[in-house]
Amino acid sequence: MDDDATAAVPQETGALIDHILTNYHAMHRVDLASLIPLASRVEQVHADDPDVPKGLARALATLAREMEDHMTKEEMILFPAMRAGGGAGIEHPIAVMRADHDDHAETIARIRKLTGDLTPPEHACGSWRSLYGGTATLLNELADHIALENGVLFPRFESAR
Numbered sequence: 001m002d003d004d005a006t007a008a009v010p011q012e013t014g015a016l017i018d019h020i021l022t023n024y025h026a027m028h029r030v031d032l033a034s035l036i037p038l039a040s041r042v043e044q045v046h047a048d049d050p051d052v053p054k055g056l057a058r059a060l061a062t063l064a065r066e067m068e069d070h071m072t073k074e075e076m077i078l079f080p081a082m083r084a085g086g087g088a089g090i091e092h093p094i095a096v097m098r099a100d101h102d103d104h105a106e107t108i109a110r111i112r113k114l115t116g117d118l119t120p121p122e123h124a125c126g127s128w129r130s131l132y133g134g135t136a137t138l139l140n141e142l143a144d145h146i147a148l149e150n151g152v153l154f155p156r157f158e159s160a161r
Contacts, residue, residue, distance in 0.1 A: 009148065013082060013083070013153070013156060014083055016153055017079050017083060017153070020149065020153070021075070025071045025074075025075070028071070028138065028141070028142065029068075032060060035060050035131065036057055036061050036064065038131045038134070039053070039135075040057040041127065042128050042131050043056065043057055046125075049123075051116075051121040051124075053114045055114055056114050056131075056135075059107060059110050059111045060111065060135070063107045063108070066100070067104070067142075069100075070100040070104075073093070073096070073097070077093055078093045082153070082157060090157050091157070091158050094154050097154070098150060101146045101150060108139060108142070111139070112139075115132055115135065118135055118136045120132045
């Protein structure tokens, strides 16, 4: 996470959770809702192009499902417990969230491989370039989101690790 992103992060736990919900959870949902159909369209229109990111829409849909399951667990279980001050046993759901974060890395690696690390070919149309640009933004924001939770929020509720 860059210094600018860190500087804008609220220090109080409730405000930090609100920041995560607004700046990451809500935005990831919006981004994925537009990227998946765009990926499908690029794959269909350019089906005969050997450089087309065949399977990208499916990989983004997989990431969306993984993230939706994860974010729902945070929103329904972990974040309310944190707002209530944590307590005995909170390290268990935190451990599950950390494992989910690690699991996202596999899908992200697949997306990067399918897209040549999000580098469009010279002949890519505007939609194709927009797809890669939007996906790059999503992955960068997701990396910042995970770093904020793993490095700032979660340690507040874990005993000495």
